[in-house]
Amino acid sequence: MDLLSKIRNVPDFPKPGIQFKDITTLLQDVEAYNHVIAKVADRYRDAGLTKVVGIESRGFIFGAALAHALGIGFIPVRKEGKLPSDRISRSYELEYGQATIELHIDALGKEDRVVIIDDLLATGGTLQAAAELVSHTGATVHEIWVLIELAFIPGREKLKGYTIHAEIVVDGE
Ligand code: AMP
Numbered sequence: 001m002d003l004l005s006k007i008r009n010v011p012d013f014p015k016p017g018i019q020f021k022d023i024t025t026l027l028q029d030v031e032a033y034n035h036v037i038a039k040v041a042d043r044y045r046d047a048g049l050t051k052v053v054g055i056e057s058r059g060f061i062f063g064a065a066l067a068h069a070l071g072i073g074f075i076p077v078r079k080e081g082k083l084p085s086d087r088i089s090r091s092y093e094l095e096y097g098q099a100t101i102e103l104h105i106d107a108l109g110k111e112d113r114v115v116i117i118d119d120l121l122a123t124g125g126t127l128q129a130a131a132e133l134v135s136h137t138g139a140t141v142h143e144i145w146v147l148i149e150l151a152f153i154p155g156r157e158k159l160k161g162y163t164i165h166a167e168i169v170v171d172g173e
Helices: 030-044 058-070 125-136 155-159
Strands: 008-011 019-022 051-055 073-079 087-093 098-104 113-121 140-150 164-170
Touching: 030 058, 030 140, 030 164, 051 058, 051 125, 058 073, 058 113, 087 125, 098 125, 113 125, 125 140, 125 155, 140 155
Parallel strands: 051 073, 051 113, 113 140, 140 164
Antiparallel strands: 008 019, 073 098, 087 098
16 A cells, blocks of 8 residues: 555645645545554564553554554653653753653563654654653663654664664655
């Protein structure tokens, strides 16, 4: 299936010069969404994973469905101020300003082996912060999975030491 054709390009959102990859068009296509989840579940079925980690908010859409398909638990990495119990935080640079993401401190431990899920890899700042949070708990990051990688941005360089799998690689804007 040509998954790239299911994703809508929205020019100049949320600001001029950004080509926003809108995944809502893929999600509303049941064959495309099921195809993605079946593919990612096949990829990790025999990986010995104990949990799926999803990054707020579009990482939840793929991560929760994957956790359900694999029959394992789902761990949310959330934006600052959303998780109610004891948590660890990492801040990272955005194009303008900073963002912070958080993980419940008791969500994972050294016995865990996880895949980290997000919709898109751009600069890699979000996934780097998420991988650091997971690693801080002692858990093993088996792989990082994204639906889309913007390969014209060197996001992978921030993630050296981690294996990354992108379902769709976009080479040019
Ligand atoms: P980054 O930390 O730069 O790798 O950015 C990744 C996060 O920002 C992901 O969670 C994406 O949802 C979002 N994002 C960044 N660039 C885009 C884009 N061009 N289209 C859609 N989402 C994007």
